[in-house]
Amino acid sequence: MSDKRSGYISWDEYFMGVAVLSGMRSKDPHTQVGACIVSEDNKILSMGYNGFPKGCSDDEFPWAREGEPYDNKYFYTTHSELNAILNYRGGSLEGAKLYVTLFPCNECAKAIIQAGIRTIVYDDDKYEMTPSVMASKRMLDAAGVRYYRYKRTGREIQITL
Ligand SMILES: O=c1ccn([C@H]2C[C@H](O)[C@@H](COP(=O)(O)O)O2)c(=O)[nH]1
Numbered sequence: 001m002s003d004k005r006s007g008y009i010s011w012d013e014y015f016m017g018v019a020v021l022s023g024m025r026s027k028d029p030h031t032q033v034g035a036c037i038v039s040e041d042n043k044i045l046s047m048g049y050n051g052f053p054k055g056c057s058d059d060e061f062p063w064a065r066e067g068e069p070y071d072n073k074y075f076y077t078t079h080s081e082l083n084a085i086l087n088y089r090g091g092s093l094e095g096a097k098l099y100v101t102l103f104p105c106n107e108c109a110k111a112i113i114q115a116g117i118r119t120i121v122y123d124d125d126k127y128e129m130t131p132s133v134m135a136s137k138r139m140l141d142a143a144g145v146r147y148y149r150y151k152r153t154g155r156e157i158q159i160t161l
C-alpha cells in the first residue's frame, strides 16, 4: 500500500490554475485573460496574459472599450495567447497544448494554428456568438486543432503571498 498523498491537483487543474494566475497580471479593467502552453509530456513551456506591448505604458495607453479605434484598447492589446506564443524561446511549439481562460479570437486562432499547437483547453466562452470566435472555430476545425472546455472541479485553492 502506497503512502502517496491524496488530494493533489490534477494536470488540468494545475495548468488552468497557472493560466488563471497569469491572467491576474493583466491591467485590463474589463477582461483579464491568461494562457499557459504545455508540452505533450506536461512540461510548462510558456505563459502569457493580455496587455500592451513593451514600451507602451499601461498608464498612458487607453483601456477604454469605446470611442474611436485610436482611443480604445483594441488596437493596442496583445492577446494572452499571442503573448504566450511570442514569449516562448525554446524553438518549436509543434504538438503543444494551450490552456486559456477565454476562447481564442480569430487572430489568436491563426497564430495558434501556425505555431503548431494541436489542442486548446479553454474556460470561458463569453464571446461565442461573435463573428470573431465563430471564425476562430471555423479555422481551428479546418486545421484539425482540437478544443474542449475545461471541466471545473469546484476546488478552491488558497495561496498566501
Ligand atoms: O483571444 C483573445 C481575445 C481577447 N483577449 C483580450 C483582449 C482584451 O484585452 C480583452 C477583451 O476585452 P473586452 O473588454 O472583453 O472586449 O481580452 C485575449 O487576450 N485573447
Ligand SMILES: [Zn+2]
Binding pocket: 079, 080, 081, 104, 105, 106, 107, 108, 109
Ligand atoms: Zn485573440
